[in-house]
Every structure is written in structure tokens, then in C-alpha cells.
Amino acid sequence: MHEHDVIVVGAGGAGLRAAIAAQEAGADVAIVSKLHPVRSHTGAAEGGINAALRDADSWQDHAYDTMKGSDYLGDAPAVEALCQESPEEVIQLEHWGMPFSREEDGRVSQRPFGGLSFPRTTYAGAETGHQMLHTMYEQVVKRGVTVYDEWHVMDLAVTDEDDPADRTCHGVVAYDIQSGEVSGFRADNGVILATGGMGQVFDHTTNAVANTGDGVAMAYRAGVPMEDMEFIQFHPTTLPSTGVLISEGVRGEGGILYNENGERFMFEHGYANNDGELASRDVVSRAELTEVNEGRGIEDEYVHLDMRHLGEERILDRLENILHLAEDFEGADGLTEPMPVKPGQHYAMGGIETNEHGETAIDGLYAAGECACASVHGANRLGGNALPELIVFGKRAGRHAAGEDMGEAKVTTGKEGEWEPAEYEFEIEVGETGGQGPAAADGGAVASDAESVLGVAVERAKDRVDALLSRKGRNHAEIRSQVQETMTANVNVFREEGRLEETLGDLREAREAYKDVAVSDPSRTFNTDLIHTMETRNILDIAEALTMGALAREEFRGAHWRKEHQERKDENWLKHTFVTWNDGEPELWYKPTILEGEDKTYEPKSRSY
Amino acid sequence: MSTQIPKQTEESSETEAETDVASKGDERRTEKRRRAAEEQARRQAEEAEKAAADEDTIELKVFRYDPEVEGKQEPRFDTFHVPFTKGMTVLDALMYSRDSYDSSLTFRHSCRQAVCGSDAMFVNGGQKLACKTQIADLEEPIRVEPLPHAEVEKDLVVDMEHFYDQMEAVEPYFQTNEYPDDELAEQRQTRENREKVKMSTRCIWCGACMSSCNIAAGDNEYLGPAAINKAYRFAMDEREGEDIKQKRLEIIEQEHGVWRCQTQFSCTEVCPKDIPLTEHIQELKREAVKNNLKFW
Numbered sequence: 058m059h060e061h062d063v064i065v066v067g068a069g070g071a072g073l074r075a076a077i078a079a080q081e082a083g084a085d086v087a088i089v090s091k092l093h094p095v096r097s098h099t100g101a102a103e104g105g106i107n108a109a110l111r112d113a114d115s116w117q118d119h120a121y122d123t124m125k126g127s128d129y130l131g132d133a134p135a136v137e138a139l140c141q142e143s144p145e146e147v148i149q150l151e152h153w154g155m156p157f158s159r160e161e162d163g164r165v166s167q168r169p170f171g172g173l174s175f176p177r178t179t180y181a182g183a184e185t186g187h188q189m190l191h192t193m194y195e196q197v198v199k200r201g202v203t204v205y206d207e208w209h210v211m212d213l214a215v216t217d218e219d220d221p222a223d224r225t226c227h228g229v230v231a232y233d234i235q236s237g238e239v240s241g242f243r244a245d246n247g248v249i250l251a252t253g254g255m256g257q258v259f260d261h262t263t264n265a266v267a268n269t270g271d272g273v274a275m276a277y278r279a280g281v282p283m284e285d286m287e288f289i290q291f292h293p294t295t296l297p298s299t300g301v302l303i304s305e306g307v308r309g310e311g312g313i314l315y316n317e318n319g320e321r322f323m324f325e326h327g328y329a330n331n332d333g334e335l336a337s338r339d340v341v342s343r344a345e346l347t348e349v350n351e352g353r354g355i356e357d358e359y360v361h362l363d364m365r366h367l368g369e370e371r372i373l374d375r376l377e378n379i380l381h382l383a384e385d386f387e388g389a390d391g392l393t394e395p396m397p398v399k400p401g402q403h404y405a406m407g408g409i410e411t412n413e414h415g416e417t418a419i420d421g422l423y424a425a426g427e428c429a430c431a432s433v434h435g436a437n438r439l440g441g442n443a444l445p446e447l448i449v450f451g452k453r454a455g456r457h458a459a460g461e462d463m464g465e466a467k468v469t470t471g472k473e474g475e476w477e478p479a480e481y482e483f484e485i486e487v488g489e490t491g492g493q494g495p496a497a498a499d500g501g502a503v504a505s506d507a508e509s510v511l512g513v514a515v516e517r518a519k520d521r522v523d524a525l526l527s528r529k530g531r532n533h534a535e536i537r538s539q540v541q542e543t544m545t546a547n548v549n550v551f552r553e554e555g556r557l558e559e560t561l562g563d564l565r566e567a568r569e570a571y572k573d574v575a576v577s578d579p580s581r582t583f584n585t586d587l588i589h590t591m592e593t594r595n596i597l598d599i600a601e602a603l604t605m606g607a608l609a610r611e612e613f614r615g616a617h618w619r620k621e622h623q624e625r626k627d628e629n630w631l632k633h634t635f636v637t638w639n640d641g642e643p644e645l646w647y648k649p650t651i652l653e654g655e656d657k658t659y660e661p662k663s664r665s666y
Numbered sequence: 667m668s669t670q671i672p673k674q675t676e677e678s679s680e681t682e683a684e685t686d687v688a689s690k691g692d693e694r695r696t697e698k699r700r701r702a703a704e705e706q707a708r709r710q711a712e713e714a715e716k717a718a719a720d721e722d723t724i725e726l727k728v729f730r731y732d733p734e735v736e737g738k739q740e741p742r743f744d745t746f747h748v749p750f751t752k753g754m755t756v757l758d759a760l761m762y763s764r765d766s767y768d769s770s771l772t773f774r775h776s777c778r779q780a781v782c783g784s785d786a787m788f789v790n791g792g793q794k795l796a797c798k799t800q801i802a803d804l805e806e807p808i809r810v811e812p813l814p815h816a817e818v819e820k821d822l823v824v825d826m827e828h829f830y831d832q833m834e835a836v837e838p839y840f841q842t843n844e845y846p847d848d849e850l851a852e853q854r855q856t857r858e859n860r861e862k863v864k865m866s867t868r869c870i871w872c873g874a875c876m877s878s879c880n881i882a883a884g885d886n887e888y889l890g891p892a893a894i895n896k897a898y899r900f901a902m903d904e905r906e907g908e909d910i911k912q913k914r915l916e917i918i919e920q921e922h923g924v925w926r927c928q929t930q931f932s933c934t935e936v937c938p939k940d941i942p943l944t945e946h947i948q949e950l951k952r953e954a955v956k957n958n959l960k961f962w
Contacts, residue, residue: 093826095871096774096782144850151852154840154903156860156867163854187781188867195839235819265776298753301779382779385798388753534765578770580735583820586769 058511061087061203063458064229064244065251066210066272069097070186070447071426071454072251073193075415076202078455079249086459087203089210089231089242091267091588094194098253098265099447102186103304103378104170105178106448107441108147109140111167114175116140120654123442126172126337127435128615129631129661130285133654134467135413135431138453143445146452147179155192157181158375168309168375170440172337172666178441183304183378189444205242207234209588210271211521213248213279214241214507214514215419221280221637222471226422227507230518234588237581239519241511247458249423250276250409251451257592258600259402259549260541263295263302272428274595276409277602281417282471282635284430285407286599287606288616290438291550293341295401296387297359303379303398305440308334310375312364314345315395316353322360329666336666339437339616342400346550349399361395400550404443406434406616407606410470410635414463415454418471425454431468432633435650436615468651476635479645481609485561487601489641490568525590530575533590536567540593540600548604553620557608564601571597602636602643609645610634627661723747725807726759728771732820735770741818743809744768750801756789756810757796760822773822780938783870786877787822788814793874793936813877829873832890836897836917841910859904866899866946868939875933875943887922891933891943894918898946901953912957919954927951 063079065072068090079086088094109119119140124131151157151165158166158180169176181188197204208231215226228243252272256264277283293314294303308314314334316322323329328344329336336344345360354360364372364379369392372380376391383389383396409424411417411431417424426447433446457463543563547556571594578586612626613619632647652659726746732738746763748754757775764771774784778797785796788811790804801808816824846853875891876882882890889897900906901914918924924947933943 092776092782092784093830093871096776096784098777098782100781100870101777101779148850148852152845154842154900154905156855156863156903159855159857159860161857163856164852182864184781184868187870191867192840198834199837199839265782266778267776299778386753386779532769534769538765576769578735578772580732580770580820582732582734583772583823584770585772 058241058243059087059205060243060245061085062244062246063087063249063455064089064242065249065455066090066229067097067251067253067426067428068092068094068204068206069099069251069253069426070189070193070444071451072097072249073190073197074448074451075249075251075425075455075458077193077196077200078452079459080200080202082456082459082461084246084459087205087242088197089205089208089229091207091209091234091271093206094197094204095191097190098268099190100187101263101265101302102189102444103183103302104306104309105168105180105185105441106143106147106189106444107170107173107177107439108143108179108445109175109177110144110147110165110179114177116144118174119143119177121659122173123433123439124435124659125662125664126437126439126442127433128437128625128664129627129652129659130288130432130435130614130633130650132432132468132651133659134651135433137654138413139433139442139445139449142449146445146448150189150192150448153192153196155181155188168306169335170309171305171332171335171341172439173441178309180306183306183376186444205231208232209234209591210275211239211518211591212514213275213422214511215279215422216510221418224280225420226279227510230511230514232518232522232588234583234585237584239515239522241515243507243511244421246460247421247423249415249425249454249458250428251424251426252428254427255405255596255599256402257537258541258544258596258603260538260545261295261300262402263292263300264402269592269595270405270428270599271592271595272424273408274598276417276422276424277598277636277638279419279422280638281419281422282410282637283407283602284410285432285435285606285634286405286603286636287610287634288406288434288436289402289548289603290338290404290406290616291342291400292403293338293345293400294362294398295403296383297397297399299386300401301382301386302403303362303382303396304376305338307362307364307376307379310364310371311367312362313366314341315361315363316348317355318353320353322348322353332666337437337664338440340666342550343618345398345400355397359397359399362398363395364391365393365395402545404438406430406432406436406438412466412468412470413453414457414466415450416457416466416470423454423458425450436617469648472646474648476646476648479609479647481645483561483605483608484558485565487561487565487605488643490565490572522587525574525576525587526579528575530573531570532577533571533574533593536570536574537589537593537596540564540567540596544600548607551618551620552607554608557604560604561601561608564597564604568597605636605643605645606634631661722750724750724759724801726763727807727809728760728763728822729811730821731818732770745807754801755797756794756799756801756804756808757785759801759808760796760810772820781870783872786813786872786874786938788812788877793878795872795874795938798938813873815877815883816873826873828886829871829876829890829892832876832893833871833896835889836893837914838893838896838900840900840903840906842906843909844905844907853905855903855905863899863902865941866895866902868941869895870939872938874936874938878932878936880930880932881926881928885922885926888926889918889923891947894924894927894950895941895943895946898950901950915950915954915957918950924951924954
């Protein structure tokens with residue numbers, strides 16, 4: 058058993074920032090991560106960090122752009138916190154030595170990004186995430202924060218009261234990948250989940266193989282609501298064969314999209330008459346797929362992104378990494394030919410419900426970064442808004458968990474205040490498929506002290522590992538790829554009712570199949586077969602909640618497009634979707650969006666670019 | 667063989683000791699291990715036959731070792747036949763082999779785009795990132811081994827602790843005594859200076875350089891190319907100031923520092939991010955000499 062004041066799960070941007078903040082606030086903090094920190098997927102972020110740094114810009118303008126980009130599903134108090142604190146956090150990174158790209162006068166450079174009214178995206182070439190991740194890991198090394206790397210967190214140690222709001226999180230249970238040991242990690246002050254994205258729910262994604270939504274799924278099974286899971290960002294420029302991301306920075310610097318006929322379709326086909334290629338990501342992704350579906354795609358699959366006219370000097374200065382990616386992963390030379398691109402899963406706007414301090418509905422449990430939903434991105438995230446979220450909300454969660462008084466939150470958690478149950482009737486049964494299944498349902502023991510709660514959670518985890526290792530059954534890989542295929546085919550950029558229902562049926566079958574899953578590698582040493590098998594369970598839970606939310610939301614908002622419902626319906630749908638696990642029976646419900654900011658209300662306007 | 671194998675005798679005696687006090691679960695697992703080894707051998711023989719008949723497949727010979735699984739305690743090479751698709755990388759082929767033939771095949775990987783640095787391995791006798799290495803560029807059969815000069819944990823996974831220790835030995839974090847007065851003001855840096863350190867900041871800690879270095883192989887305390895490059899990244903950053911640069915030069919000038927490098931360029935050749943490692947080491951040597959002359 059290990060014991061610390063604060064346990065941070067995950068070591069990407071949000072986790073590292075949370076750990077640094079908790080330690081600065083005086084806590085004994087440890088990071089537990091299935092990857093060594095520098096392997097985290099924050100390192101793959103390319104474009105930049107939005108921050109209103111200059112006199113001609115303001116946090117208010119950044120907040121306005123973000124609320125509009127969110128299609129009015131962001132919660133204003135969280136959005137305003139993001140925009141107010143991003144400048145100081147960016148300067149903090151700069152003071153930690155992060156090698157930003159520079160202007161002639163030596164100040165940090167900024168470039169235009171989609172949906173922004175001012176060029177406010179700070180960057181380090183097209184490798185901003187890599188530089189940010191390494192800069193923060195350097196600070197973690199400097200401060201001597203304890204890191205348990207290559208420990209896979211399996212579950213939370215949470216008490217088992219009937220109402221999730223009464224439960225307390227006392228720590229986590231983790232599996233040491235190197236030795237096969239299962240151990241409890243007790244957190245006296247709090248657990249912060251910072252496990253990143255869930256792109257592996259889909260099969261064409263910019264996300265890493267490790268991005269299996271572990272934190273979201275374990276919080277969900279412990280009773281924390283998942284929020285707005287149906288809102289998935291499909292990035293308009295990913296390489297067709299691998300899903301590798303080509304930064305929005307290419308379009309920010311002036312890159313142009315062409316269809317097979319050489320038409321600049323964003324303008325010529327009227328998708329975004331003002332902003333063209335720099336319209337919001339959801340708009341550009343739909344435009345590209347419409348071109349392909351109407352027969353104007355190249356090889357019926359993709360479109361071209363051309364940056365040749367920017368010239369070699371500018372490309373090498375600001376986008377060099379893009380040349381390497383296009384060459385290495387698609388065999389295209391960005392200096393002499395246009396690059397093939399198509400939309401790919403990129404980011405989850407939804408996640409673990411938190412308030413603007415990172416608190417969840419369960420006492421002692423926090424979440425920050427992509428796995429969390431505060432919500433700052435609502436129905437669509439703007440490019441350059443993910444990295445500031447990591448540092449602003451990572452820091453907030455770290456401070457709060459360490460015991461700093463941050464005042465009362467304006468965003469609620471759980472069924473506090475106004476909420477309503479969903480009326481939607483699913484034709485397919487959802488949730489746990491009879492019996493306990495290989496992963497137990499929510500909660501831990503009904504036990505008063507932390508020690509026993511951890512003890513029960515550890516025993517259950519050991520049993521689960523033993524069972525998976527000793528019995529015979531089917532391999533998880535086939536189940537995982539079936540889930541990824543059905544999600545990519547049916548819960549993609551364009552969604553329609555029949556196919557969403559069909560997907561729920563496919564997921565039901567996958568759940569049934571998962572009941573017989575087993576690990577064929579019997580080893581306790583570096584058993585990745587076992588880790589992947591446990592991850593696949595997380596993918597299943599998330600895919601189902603996501604599809605449920607997508608079926609029930611009968612409107613078109615942000616990244617969520619519905620064939621049968623071609624308009625945003627503010628009268629009924631200015632509200633967040635929640636799914637709660639409820640001992641194996643997913644429950645769908647809603648809470649209103651908070652549009653009231655500090656000194657203004659963000660009135661929903663029609664969203665055109 | 668270029669890979670170091672942990673001592674076998676110790677391992678097997680531990681396994682025996684475990685069996686003495688084995689619970690039912692342990693017995694089942696032991697039995698399962700034996701069955702798994704048999705079954706796997708049979709399956710692979712079948713697949714090899716089937717795939718060899720198919721022309722559009724590639725042949726992969728992969729190093730296998732597991733300290734606790736029967737049949738894998740002696741290192742061996744397994745052959746996998748993988749259907750070739752355009753643009754396929756070594757990582758793709760390994761993932762295919764694992765997901766289709768043998769789920770116990772073990773290797774680190776995550777981002778698939780050469781930025782997480784997890785999947786450096788020894789491919790056809792050279793240190794490569796598996797995700798960035800095209801099958802079409804390689805001669806068959808493709809031989810995949812763990813990084814040389816590191817302890818093998820299992821299959822293609824090596825112990826990275828020593829590499830991390832060396833990285834952390836050079837005070838790998840920004841230090842300065844000269845912050846701007848205004849908290850929200852930037853520490854200005856010229857474009858030229860950023861350009862100067864740019865390549866050094868691209869390191870993804872994959873360990874390919876360290877594995878390729880003859881000096882590091884013979885001197886376990888040698889800081890190695892990656893750590894010295896990390897020191898370079900800060901020593902050359904004009905925002906750190908002269909007194910800190912002084913301290914940094916002392917660190918890299920220690921007995922197992924820059925002077926060990928014999929400029930063989932093997933690190934530079936294998937670096938998947940094209941960092942001119944040897945040049946950086948040479949430049950630090952020159953800086954150190956200049957610095958020492960100052961006090962004469």
C-alpha cells in the first residue's frame with residue numbers, strides 16, 4: 058500500500074500541471090501513470106495554446122469566441138476561468154523555459170486559428186504539445202515529485218452509499234505492468250483523474266493507442282456522471298492511411314483545401330463564405346465529407362491541403378514538423394505537392410462531469426484535461442483551446458485537492474439544482490449484461506474507514522486479474538476492433554437514427570462477447586495482453602454512453618449532426634447530457650447550460666463563419 | 667548475440683520455490699502456461715505454412731523472451747508472416763502479428779507518429795523507431811530485436827531506468843536568476859537563439875542514441891548523447907545567464923561527461939529526430955575549453 062496526500066492519475070499536460078500545483082500548495086503528491094510521463098499524448102499536440110496576451114486582445118473576446126465555438130453548450134463560468142487564466146499560465150510555461158516560437162522583438166509569437174477573432178494562438182513550431190509536455194516534466198523532475206510510471210490504474214477505491222453524492226474516493230488500485238503486482242494507493246486529500254482522451258473508441262483517430270478513456274470509464278463505474286459524451290470532434294485534416302494529425306496551423310498560416318476538381322470548396326461551395334478554411338473544425342469536417350459523398354473527393358476518400366504557396370522558408374520556420382509527418386506517414390512532400398487529408402476522430406468534448414475547480418460529484422475525486430468536462434468546449438472545441446485547458450484546470454484541480462480555499466463553484470455537480478430525466482426510450486437494452494461480468498459495477502465497500510475501502514478494492518482487482526489470467530476464453534482484440542468499426546461507420550461526422558440504434562445493438566453483442574474474454578499470455582511480466590483486455594472494457598462503457606447521448610439528442614448542435622434534425626433547437630436543447638451508471642443500468646438525464654458569465658449573458662446566436 | 671540476457675539460473679530456482687507453496691490459482695496458471703506454450707507453437711507452425719504459401723506477405727523474425735513463461739525463458743526468434751499493405755510500418759506489422767497470431771507478443775508503443783519515443787528497437791541491425799520505419803525499405807526477413815546494451819524485460823521491452831537516470835543527472839530543467847520585473851512579461855529570446863536550441867529540444871527520449879553508442883556500452887556511468895544534448899539545450903539558451911551556464915559546463919565536463927565521446931557519430935546516425943548529437947557534444951567540448959581558458 059502506498060500513501061500520499063494527493064494521487065494524480067495520468068502524466069500528460071493536465072496531470073503534470075496538477076501535480077506541480079498540488080506540491081506548490083504543500084501537498085505530498087504522487088503521479089501514477091500507465092506510461093512514462095514523456096510518452097503521454099499531450100506530446101502529439103501540434104498547433105498551439107490560445108491566450109489573450111496582447112493589448113489589442115482581451116479575455117472577454119476569447120470567451121466570446123469560445124462560447125460561440127461551443128455552439129452555446131459551454132458553461133460560462135468555466136469558459137471565463139479558462140480565458141482569464143490562460144495568459145498567466147502561458148507566461149508561467151515561458152518562465153519555465155518552454156521554447157515558444159518568437160517574434161523579431163523576442164516576444165512569444167501568435168498565429169490565427171479557426172473560430173478566433175484575434176490571432177491569439179501561441180505556439181512552438183508545429184510541436185507545441187511536445188515542448189509543453191517536456192517543459193512540465195522538467196519541473197516535475199526539479200521538484201522531486203514521486204512518479205509511479207508504467208502502473209495501470211484499474212479502478213477507484215470509493216465507498217458504496219446508494220447516492221453517488223454521498224460517496225467518498227479514498228484512492229486508486231493499480232497494476233504494476235513491470236512486475237504484475239496489484240497495489241492500493243491511498244490518497245488522504247484527493248485523487249485527480251487526468252487520463253486524457255478516448256480516441257480508441259474509433260478506428261480512424263489522431264489519438265494514441267493508449268488513449269482508451271480509462272479515467273472516464275472508472276469514474277463512470279464509480280457513479281460519477283459522464284457529461285456530453287456525444288460531442289466528438291472530428292479533425293478536418295488527418296492523414297488518410299494512419300489518422301496522423303496535420304495541424305490546423307497549416308490553415309492558420311494560409312493553407313488551402315481543394316477538392317478533386319481543384320475547387321476551393323470552402324468558398325466555392327458556400328460552406329463558410331467569410332472564414333473559408335478557418336471556419337470551426339466541425340464545419341470544415343462536414344464540408345470535406347460532403348465533397349467526398351457528392352463525388353468530388355480524391356479517390357472517393359479525401360481532399361487536398363495545399364501549403365506550397367507559403368514558401369519553403371515560412372514552412373520550415375513554422376510548420377517543419379508537418380513536412381516530416383506527411384513524408385513519414387503518407388509519403389507526401391508538402392513542399393512540392395498537396396497533402397491528402399480527411400476528417401478523423403480527434404477529441405472528446407465531453408467526459409467526467411466537473412465544476413470549474415475540477416471537483417466531481419464524488420467527494421475527494423477530481424478530474425482535469427480531456428477526460429474532464431467542466432464544460433469549456435460544449436458542442437465543439439476551438440483549435441488551440443485544449444492545451445490551455447490542461448494547464449488552467451490541471452492547476453485548479455491540484456490546488457483544490459491540496460486544500461486551498463478557492464471559493465464556491467458556480468457550476469454544479471451531480472443532481473444538484475435543476476435537472477430532468479430523459480424521455481427517450483431505447484429499443485436496445487443497455488448496461489451490464491447480467492451477473493457481475495469481469496469488471497464489477499460501481500463503488501467499493503460499505504466501509505467507514507479509508508483503509509478497508511482500499512483493502513476491498515485491492516482484493517477485487519486481484520480477483521479480476523487472477524480470473525482473466527487463469528480462465529480460457531476469447532481474445533479482446535477482435536471485440537475491440539468490432540467496436541471501433543461500428544463506431545466509425547455509424548457514430549461519425551454524420552449520424553442518423555437507424556444506424557445509431559444498430560450501433561447500440563452491435564455494442565450489446567460486444568458486451569456479451571466480452572463476458573467470455575480471457576488473457577492468453579500467462580505472464581506476470583509486462584503483460585500488455587492483460588492491460589489491453591482491461592482497456593477494452595473501458596472502451597465498451599464509453600462507446601455505449603456516447604451512442605445513447607447521440608440517439609437521444611434530437612437536434613444539430615456543434616459537432617453533433619443528425620440527419621432527421623437539421624437545426625439547433627435552443628428551446629429544448631440548451632442543456633447538457635448526462636449518463637450515470639447506477640449499478641449497471643445507465644440512466645440518461647439533463648441539466649441546463651449556464652450562459653450567465655461574470656458580467657454578461659452569452660445569448661445564443663446563429664453560428665456562421 | 668547483441669542482446670544481454672538476464673541470468674537464467676536465478677529465474678528458474680525462483681519459479682520452483684513458488685511452486686512449493688502454490689495455491690490452486692497458481693497451479694492453474696502454471697498448467698495454463700504450459701498449455702499456452704504448446705498451443706502457440708502449434709498455431710504458429712500452421713500459420714507459417716499457410717502464410718508462406720501466400721506471396722504478398724512479409725516475413726518477420728522477432729526476438730522472444732519471458733523470464734517466467736516456459737519455452738520463452740531461453741531467448742528465441744519467432745517467425746510471423748504478415749500480409750503486406752502499402753505504407754505498412756514495422757510497428758503495424760508487429761501489431762498485426764500480436765492481434766492476429768500471438769497476443770503475448772510484447773512491445774511498447776503509443777502515439778504511432780514518432781513523438782512519444784516508446785518504440786525504439788533494433789531492426790535489421792540498426793536502432794529505429796518502429797512506427798517510423800517503412801517495411802518497404804527493409805530487406806526480408808526483417809529481424810526485430812530489443813535495443814542492444816539494455817536489459818531485456820520481455821520480448822522487445824527493455825529496462826529504461828538507466829537511460830532516465832542519466833537524463834535526470836544533468837539538472838534537466840530551466841534555471842535563471844533573471845526574471846522580468848512584471849510577472850506577466852516574457853523573458854525575451856531572439857529568434858536566432860531559439861533556432862540555436864531548436865533541434866536539441868526535439869529529443870523524444872527514445873534511447874536509440876544511447877543504445878548505439880560504443881562508449882556508453884563500455885562505461886555505464888557515461889552520461890550519453892541524449893543527456894548531454896539535454897544539457898546543451900539549456901547551456902545554449904541565452905535566457906539562463908552566465909553563472910548557470912558555468913554550472914552546466916561543470917556537470918558535462920565531469921569524468922563521465924563530454925570528454926568520453928570519441929565522435930563516432932553513431933548516435934547522430936540513428937537519431938529518429940535528426941538531432942545533430944555529435945555536433946552538440948563537440949560544441950560543448952569547445953565551450954568547456956573556452957570557459958577553462960577564462961580562468962588562466
